[in-house]
Amino acid sequence: MTLAAACGGGEGEGGGTDSIKIGAIQPLTGALAAYGEESQAGFEYIVDQINESGGIECMDGATIDVEVADEASDPGKAATEARRLAGQEGVSLIVGSLLSSQMASVSPVADQFQIPVLSLFGGGTNSEYLYTMGLPYKEGYGETMTKFIDEINQKYDAGIQTAALTSSNYEAGQQVDNGLEELLPEIGVEVVGRVPVETGGKDYKPAVTKLNALNPDVVLGLVTTEDGVTLHQARGATDSQLLFVGGTGGYADPYVWESLGDATAKKVLANNTFAMASFSAGAKSEQLQSFLTEVGEADLDVTIGQNFVQGAQAAWVVKNLLESACEDDPQAIYEAFQDVEIAADSDELYLPKSEGLQFDEETRFMRDTTALIVEWNEDGTQDVVFPPEFATREPGVDK
Known part of the structure; x- marks a missing residue:
C-alpha cells in the first residue's frame, strides 16, 4: 500500500x-x-x-x-x-x-x-x-435491538419488561440511548435508568454495580470496542447475572474476546449476552x-x-x-x-444486505440498515440468531 x-x-x-x-x-x-x-x-x-x-x-x-x-x-x-x-x-x-x-x-x-x-x-x-x-442511531441501532427484544418476548416468552441503558458517553452512545428510550415503550418495555460509561474509562465496576442495583430485565446500549472490554471485565468481576444486549464492536468484535481472555470471555460473553453487529463470521x-x-x-x-x-x-x-x-x-x-450498486449475490458484498448495497440520496446512509444479533459460543465462535434470513440457529433464551 x-x-x-x-x-x-x-x-x-x-x-x-x-x-x-x-x-x-x-x-x-x-x-x-x-x-x-x-x-x-x-x-x-x-x-x-x-x-x-x-x-x-x-x-x-x-x-x-x-x-x-x-x-x-x-x-x-x-x-x-x-x-x-x-x-x-x-x-x-x-x-x-x-x-x-x-x-x-x-x-x-x-x-x-x-x-x-x-x-x-x-x-x-x-x-x-x-x-x-x-x-443510523435510532433506525439502525435502536430499531435492531428493539425488534430483537420484541421477537424474543413474543416468540420465546422471554418476559422482558424493564430495561436499563448503558452506552459509551459520546454522541453516538447518547443518540442510541435516546432512540431506545423512544422505541422500547412501544413494545411494552419500561426504561428504568441510564448508566453511561465514560469513553476510555479504566474501571466500570461502579457502573455495573449500579446496574445490578437497578436489576432490569435487560441492559441495552452501544459501546466502543475498548469500552466493551472494560465493561465485560467489570461484569465478570462483579458476577453480574444481568442480560446484556448491545452493539457493536464492544460486544461483537473478536478483539473483545481476545482481550478478555478465554476464562472471562466464556463467563461473560458466552452467557447472558447478545451482540449486535454489522458483520458476523457466522452469517449465512x-x-x-x-x-x-x-x-x-x-x-x-x-x-x-x-x-x-x-x-x-x-x-x-x-x-x-x-x-x-x-x-x-x-x-x-x-x-x-x-x-453505487453492489448486488446481493456479488462476490464484492460482505455485509448482510438482502437487497444489495446502495446509498440513499437524502439520508446518505446505506438504504438497507439491516444489522445482526449474534450469540457467542464457548469456543469463541459466533452464531447469528437474528434476523431470521441470516440466522444460523435460534437464540438461547431462558423462558
Missing part, C-alpha cells in the same frame, strides 16, 4: 491518469485504535487486490493510491488531517473510520473543499458530501464465508473481525464509485454515490 503518491489531477473522463489518490483518515493510535488498525488493514487488503487485478477498468487500469493519516482518536486532529489531505495533498476522496465525533468535525472541511467523504462507522451525516456505511452468506476463508489462509497479522470486514467492504465501494465516475474529479465521485 502506497502511503504517499503523486496527486490525482486527472485529465478528464476515461483516461489520462495513472493513479487516483485518495485519503484515509484513521485512528491508528489512541482510544479508538482498534477501529482504525483493523479497518485500515481490511481496506488495504482489498485495494491491493484491485490494483493487482487491473485497477480501475474505465480509467485504463489506473491504480488507487492511498495517503494514510493518523487522527489519533482526536476529532480536532481528524479535521486538521482532512484539511491537509484535501487542500495540500489534492486527494479526490476521503475514507475513514470517522466515528460520530470525528465525522462531525470533518463535515465542515468536506463542505469547504466540496470533497466526498465515506465514513465506515458514523451514525449521522452533517454534510451533503459525507456518506456513511454506519447505522456464501461470499462472506469465501472471503473469510481467503483471508484466513493469507495469515494476516490482524484480527479478522467486524472492523476488518467493514474496511474491506469500503474498498469495494470505492472501486464502484471510481468505475461509475470514470475520472478522479471529486465532484464526479460525489455524484457517483447515487450510482
Whole structure:
C-alpha cells in the first residue's frame, strides 16, 4: 500500500491518469485504535487486490493510491488531517473510520473543499458530501435491538419488561440511548435508568454495580470496542447475572474476546449476552464465508473481525464509485454515490444486505440498515440468531 503518491489531477473522463489518490483518515493510535488498525488493514487488503487485478477498468487500469493519516482518536486532529489531505495533498476522496465525533468535525472541511467523504462507522451525516456505511442511531441501532427484544418476548416468552441503558458517553452512545428510550415503550418495555460509561474509562465496576442495583430485565446500549472490554471485565468481576444486549464492536468484535481472555470471555460473553453487529463470521452468506476463508489462509497479522470486514467492504465501494465516475474529479465521485450498486449475490458484498448495497440520496446512509444479533459460543465462535434470513440457529433464551 502506497502511503504517499503523486496527486490525482486527472485529465478528464476515461483516461489520462495513472493513479487516483485518495485519503484515509484513521485512528491508528489512541482510544479508538482498534477501529482504525483493523479497518485500515481490511481496506488495504482489498485495494491491493484491485490494483493487482487491473485497477480501475474505465480509467485504463489506473491504480488507487492511498495517503494514510493518523487522527489519533482526536476529532480536532481528524479535521486538521482532512484539511491537509484535501487542500495540500489534492486527494479526490476521503475514507475513514470517522466515528460520530470525528465525522462531525470533518463535515465542515468536506463542505469547504466540496470533497466526498465515506465514513465506515458514523451514525449521522452533517454534510451533503459525507456518506456513511454506519447505522443510523435510532433506525439502525435502536430499531435492531428493539425488534430483537420484541421477537424474543413474543416468540420465546422471554418476559422482558424493564430495561436499563448503558452506552459509551459520546454522541453516538447518547443518540442510541435516546432512540431506545423512544422505541422500547412501544413494545411494552419500561426504561428504568441510564448508566453511561465514560469513553476510555479504566474501571466500570461502579457502573455495573449500579446496574445490578437497578436489576432490569435487560441492559441495552452501544459501546466502543475498548469500552466493551472494560465493561465485560467489570461484569465478570462483579458476577453480574444481568442480560446484556448491545452493539457493536464492544460486544461483537473478536478483539473483545481476545482481550478478555478465554476464562472471562466464556463467563461473560458466552452467557447472558447478545451482540449486535454489522458483520458476523457466522452469517449465512456464501461470499462472506469465501472471503473469510481467503483471508484466513493469507495469515494476516490482524484480527479478522467486524472492523476488518467493514474496511474491506469500503474498498469495494470505492472501486464502484471510481468505475461509475470514470475520472478522479471529486465532484464526479460525489455524484457517483447515487450510482453505487453492489448486488446481493456479488462476490464484492460482505455485509448482510438482502437487497444489495446502495446509498440513499437524502439520508446518505446505506438504504438497507439491516444489522445482526449474534450469540457467542464457548469456543469463541459466533452464531447469528437474528434476523431470521441470516440466522444460523435460534437464540438461547431462558423462558
